[in-house]
Amino acid sequence: MSTEAAAPDLAPPMPTTRPTAAESALLARHGASLAAWTLLRASDVVDLHIDTFIPPRLWGYDVFERHGPGLLRGHFFGHLDVPRMEEGGLTGAMWSITTNPFRTAASRWRVFQKNLTRLRALVDGSNGRLAFARNAAEYRAVRAGGAHAVLLSIQGGNALAAAPHGPADVPDRLLTRVTLVHLTSSVYGETNSPFARLHPVRGLTEQGRALVAALDAERVFVDLAHIGRDAFWQAVDAHDPALPLIATHTGVDGVRPHWRNLDDRQIRAIADSGGVVGIIFAAQFLSRRGGPRDVGMVVEHLLHVLRVGGEACPALGTDYDGAISPPADLRCGTSYVRLVQALLDRGVSERVVEGILGRNFLESFARLRP
Template identity: 30%
Template sequence: MTDVPMIFDGHNDFLLRLLRDPDQRRQTWLTDTGQGHLDLPRMKKGGFGGGFFAIYISSPDQPIDIDDMMAHPPYDVPLPPLIEHDAAQPTALAMAGHLKWMERASDGQFRICCTVAELRDCQAKGIISGIMHIEGAEPIAANLDALYLFHDMGLRSLGPVWSRPTVFGHGVPFAFPSSPDTGPGLTEAGKDLVRLCNELGIMLDLSHLNEAGFNDVAALSDAPLVATHSNAHAITPSARNLTDRQLDVIRDTGGMVGLNFATGFLNPDGAKAEDRGFDPMLRHLDHLIGRLGEDHVGFGSDFDGAQVPKAMADVAGLGAFRDALSAHGFDAPLLEKLCHNNWFGVLDRTWKA
């Protein structure tokens, strides 16, 4: 290991890029094309040690340009309708296959991990690690049978919803300014999903879940509460961000929050402007650390799924981000916690061998 702390990341959408252009997947993964945020060469350049790779099902025939609406706050983007599991499952299996292919194609440079011991071994050997994550549980039917199969394939993290509803619960809309208290919570199937994830040792991700659903998970789950890619509502009052009360609940369970790099959830005015440097990120980090404590905060970039600050540009810009953290006064022990140790700690408290 070098003196530069490797960054373990709570969320990315690289698999969606592979899904959209499978004929170019070797070039997209193994070469620096300058496209998107992630590829293997730029991960190495930026000191990206690994992270959660999301399986996410895009809404078909989405008539609304979400990015355009979010560029002009205030906004309240209507949510697309629920996707049935039989429509979602083939895409999810294809994306799980892409993740498995990435491991084989990397010639030992990338490994899918299911235990913290494997994550630490990868870090010690300079191997980039990946965790299979599902963002929005549409591929799982209400009977939950498919969850056992995905777990056998390596699934170790799951968000019951992306912002649109599922048979398990309701997500927050993309709305600014807005409270996350936007509708009903988990369904009975959603409560069963929480219990089975606890039993299997699958981490539950609260990002995108509305406040009522958050409260239901908090009441049911015996695991630390985790939001892989969310920010502080007190700084940026977006429905996607977490209130101080929610942060307190997460802290009290020994959970954590991964700072989302998406500009629309960072900038206090809700704008997607990318030219404001690292300042908004540092403001959110200060608030999150002040509320949660320094053992319960990490990073959840949303690379390849969101617009990030121009000062970072892509994963190769993580070095500049580290420099900004140091200049802000974060010392070496705190950087180690934020960059990876806090993620490893919460997973150690959540996963079951």
């Protein structure tokens, strides 16, 4: 068979053109070179955790309008909107629907369905700028059409606790990832946050094991961000070893020991499964005494994942719009090019940078959901 007939593994890179005046302004603002821009534009850039659906839900933020840093000056919210995703080169992202743990199980499931309806309406009303991607082939099709790929995800698996068939009840196989627990422990298991003390549950529960099996059956990523250490290993044990695990938004203990971060054994377990570790842009979990105060802190965590987990492991999961405080030079969601520049400045090869930006995740996604 001729090689031309074989489907490429990944979407063809975007055609590279000379930067427009607006693009040149963006490069100047982020101190980025044309080389960084060209690399970014030729790459798939997939952010594994954005909470950009929270502001429209809570206070009617219009995601189709371009916003400035806002009243909070880039702290907590206001990082991203569709125009800035397009300007910044973000080709796809896991859009999170976050669960409110203080509701009853029935109410969480009802509210999740309502929020999903709203997110679908937002995508449907985007004039082709956003489109859902349920698997790697759909991601490529969405990109070929020039849209930003929306990968549906849930933060807080307890959104599904009252769904009669669990993740299988999310319509149209739209769901691509579930973070087993969030900031509080739940019927599924223990969080890694200090709020774990509020709840008697320890480790991963029987229901947690069943949720892992149900996610595997649906080929939905089991996300180990936020999970307690014992529960982490019990989830690894319950998980089908043939499928990749993921930690979508985290820092690493190897740079900054913190309850929110992963240790080296955890990184290796995810890498060994064929999964990726997305580095968060939250200074509160990344910064170390005497360390960089800018984009360099994200670079340190990415390079640690690279060293411990190998080239196919590091990825991005900024948590933009998720109440985080990014380093001052990453507070606008067009900052991906600044990170590319910082990685190139550290001598990271273009191939490795491209892997971090999106290829590593997409290869893992293609194994889970071709």
